[in-house]
Amino acid sequence: MEMENEDTALKQSILDVHITEAGYESGHSTIQSIRIQVYPGELVGIIGPNGAGKSTTIKTMLGLLEHAEYEIEIGGKGRYAYIPEQPVFYEYMTLWEHLDLAAAAYEMEEEDFVARAEELLVRFGMDHVRDDLPASFSKGMRQKMMLMIGFLASPDVYIVDEPFIGLDPRATKDFLQLLDDERRHGAGVLMSTHVLDTAERICDRFILIAAGRSAAEGTLEEIRAVAELPNASLFDCFDILTS
Numbered sequence: 001m002e003m004e005n006e007d008t009a010l011k012q013s014i015l016d017v018h019i020t021e022a023g024y025e026s027g028h029s030t031i032q033s034i035r036i037q038v039y040p041g042e043l044v045g046i047i048g049p050n051g052a053g054k055s056t057t058i059k060t061m062l063g064l065l066e067h068a069e070y071e072i073e074i075g076g077k078g079r080y081a082y083i084p085e086q087p088v089f090y091e092y093m094t095l096w097e098h099l100d101l102a103a104a105a106y107e108m109e110e111e112d113f114v115a116r117a118e119e120l121l122v123r124f125g126m127d128h129v130r131d132d133l134p135a136s137f138s139k140g141m142r143q144k145m146m147l148m149i150g151f152l153a154s155p156d157v158y159i160v161d162e163p164f165i166g167l168d169p170r171a172t173k174d175f176l177q178l179l180d181d182e183r184r185h186g187a188g189v190l191m192s193t194h195v196l197d198t199a200e201r202i203c204d205r206f207i208l209i210a211a212g213r214s215a216a217e218g219t220l221e222e223i224r225a226v227a228e229l230p231n232a233s234l235f236d237c238f239d240i241l242t243s
């Protein structure tokens with residue numbers, strides 16, 4: 001579902017995060033005043049230099065920071081999937097068992113789980129390793145396992161931390177295709193990434209974080225206006241706005 005910009009103000013966001021401040025120690029905030037809204041069908045990119053606070057923003061949203069003042073609202077059924085950059089897995093469980101465990105956590109019906117899991121295994125070219133242990137997988141295969149777990153229950157919101165680094169071009173294409181399908185059904189996606197040329201191509205809007213604050217946000221056009229660089233790439237705007 002594509003939306004015009006004018007519409008967004010009228011529609012209800014599917015994800016609304018308002019971080020007043022958050023940090024790793026009390027009395028010392030790492031990020032301040034960050035507002036993120038994602039509308040149904042949108043893909044919003046969080047970008048920013050190393051150490052700017054992107055992961056801290058995501059950790060805050062997930063409720064992982066003890067010292068945080070923030071509010072988060074998720075629309076629809078309130079379901080989200082977090083797809084981490086570093087795969088997390090149980091050493092003695094096969095790929096299929098990981099999917100099964102996730103389905104139990106999402107309280108999926110067995111029939112829905114099996115149909116969706118089979119579809120995802122084929123889509124990611126992982127059907128032949130469904131009964132293997134992830135310890136024997138390559139980095140990209142482990143990352144695909146994380147993506148499959150994320151996509152399993154078709155949540156309302158996807159929070160994806162740097163998905164592009166370990167994936168080959170085919171897997172990247174499959175991943176983006178699946179995200180598009182989910183967005184057409186109204187899901188919202190928030191994605192942090194350093195791969196700015198891909199981000200420029202696929203994201204509807206961007207939130208540029210620098211030194212723990214939102215330095216610019218909006219569509220590429222709006223970011224260009226803030227950077228005073230008409231026609232520039234996202235990379236060039238990023239460079240100007242973070243230097």
Ligand SMILES: Nc1ncnc2c1ncn2[C@@H]1O[C@H](COP(=O)(O)OP(=O)(O)OP(=O)(O)O)[C@@H](O)[C@H]1O
Nearest residue numbers: 024025030048049050051052053054055056057194
């Ligand atoms: N566990 C931690 N304990 C204390 N400080 C931390 C911790 N993790 C990150 N920081 C600090 O918080 C700041 C923001 O880091 P964060 O990991 O959010 O950046 P990032 O934008 O995700 O960077 P990158 O692109 O390198 O992943 C940095 O100054 C970092 O040193």
